[in-house]
Amino acid sequence: MDTSGDLIAGATRGGKMDQESTEWLIALKATGPERDAALDRLHEQLLRVALQEVRRRSDRTPIAGPELDDIAHQAGADAMLAILAKLDTFRGESRFTTWIYKFVILEVASKIGRHYWRNPPVSLQDEDWDRLPDRFGLDPGLQVEMTELVGAVRHAVTETLTDYQRRLFVAVVVNGVPLDALVAQLGVNRNAIYKALFDTRRKIRAFLAANGYLPNDTTAGKS
Amino acid sequence: MTGWSALDRFLATDPRDVGCEQAMEALHVYVDLVAADPDAAARRYPGVWVHLEACGPCAEDFHGLLAAVTGSPL
Numbered sequence: 434m435d436t437s438g439d440l441i442a443g444a445t446r447g448g449k450m451d452q453e454s455t456e457w458l459i460a461l462k463a464t465g466p467e468r469d470a471a472l473d474r475l476h477e478q479l480l481r482v483a484l485q486e487v488r489r490r491s492d493r494t495p496i497a498g499p500e501l502d503d504i505a506h507q508a509g510a511d512a513m514l515a516i517l518a519k520l521d522t523f524r525g526e527s528r529f530t531t532w533i534y535k536f537v538i539l540e541v542a543s544k545i546g547r548h549y550w551r552n553p554p555v556s557l558q559d560e561d562w563d564r565l566p567d568r569f570g571l572d573p574g575l576q577v578e579m580t581e582l583v584g585a586v587r588h589a590v591t592e593t594l595t596d597y598q599r600r601l602f603v604a605v606v607v608n609g610v611p612l613d614a615l616v617a618q619l620g621v622n623r624n625a626i627y628k629a630l631f632d633t634r635r636k637i638r639a640f641l642a643a644n645g646y647l648p649n650d651t652t653a654g655k656s
Numbered sequence: 657m658t659g660w661s662a663l664d665r666f667l668a669t670d671p672r673d674v675g676c677e678q679a680m681e682a683l684h685v686y687v688d689l690v691a692a693d694p695d696a697a698a699r700r701y702p703g704v705w706v707h708l709e710a711c712g713p714c715a716e717d718f719h720g721l722l723a724a725v726t727g728s729p730l
Contacts, residue, residue: 434669434671434673434674434675435671435672435673435674435703436674436675436677436678439681440674440678440681440682440685440701440703440704441681441682441685482724485723485724486720486723486724489719489720489723490716490720493716526684526685527684527685527687527688528688528725530725531684531687531688531721531725532684534684534721534724534725535680535683535684535687535717535721538717538720538721538724539680539717541720542713542716542717542720566659568666569659569662569663569666570659570662571658571659571662572659575659578658578659578660579659582659582660582663586663606666611713612711612712612713613713622676622677623676623677623680623713623714624675624676624677627675627676627711627714628675631669631673631675634666634667634668634669635667635669637667638664638667638668638669641663641667646660647660647663647664647667648664
């Protein structure tokens with residue numbers, strides 16, 4: 434994995450900030466009625482995007498109705514606080530509105546992840562390997578292939594992963610726990626879990642290739 | 657796609673993948689580029705493009721932000 438460098442350090446948009454973004458910054462850094470009006474407009478836009486985003490995600494979450502609206506309102510309010518706290522860090526690499534929408538989109542994702550544990554379909558202690566074929570769209574009628582695939586992956590997991598990696602792999606891949614839900618439960622960030630899963634994928638693939646289940650991979654082990 | 661090929665696709669890793677932290681750090685810049693010219697965005701930020709192809713949650717955030725920016729219908 435390539436985690437070196439600040440990706441947006443050299444980003445420019447023609448060398449100067451666009452007019453709309455500049456106006457947003459001036460209004461939000463003003464005082465009195467001008468700032469109050471800008472704050473109202475900011476909140477209105479964040480709430481609009483939050484409501485749109487929870488609805489966009491609604492078919493992939495069991496949350497519905499007023500609870501989704503609550504998440505949107507909380508996300509809008511929390512995003513607003515975060516944006517005001519970080520206003521001075523906006524460097525004009527994107528439009529201001531794109532920058533602020535990112536905050537609210539990430540708040541929605543985080544809050545939906547946390548909500549998962551209110552009524553989780555599985556616990557972190559579950560380990561039902563029979564679910565694995567479903568994760569990869571394997572036809573349930575192909576019993577022999579299904580048994581071989583599950584057996585090979587379980588063997589790779591046992592032989593190659595640390596206890597922590599194994600726990601993450603089972604939670605996310607076998608049990609289908611959403612990654613953001615795991616983030617909320619374990620109190621770590623998304624990147625830490627992704628990085629650990631990235632390493633588990635490499636290890637399992639290398640094991641399966643070495644044992645003839647998958648073709649050799651010329652990129653394995655290079656990251 | 658068979659179960660094995662789906663598994664292989666899931667297990668495949670790309671060393672250009674920048675991970676969630678850097679992808680999210682650059683997401684607003686990347687999305688503005690995608691809205692203007694998707695191919696240019698992938699060329700300018702190949703590691704972000706690779707990451708969004710591999711990471712479901714980050715891809716979900718990307719699609720949400722792109723929809724917000726472009727006013728795409730739900």
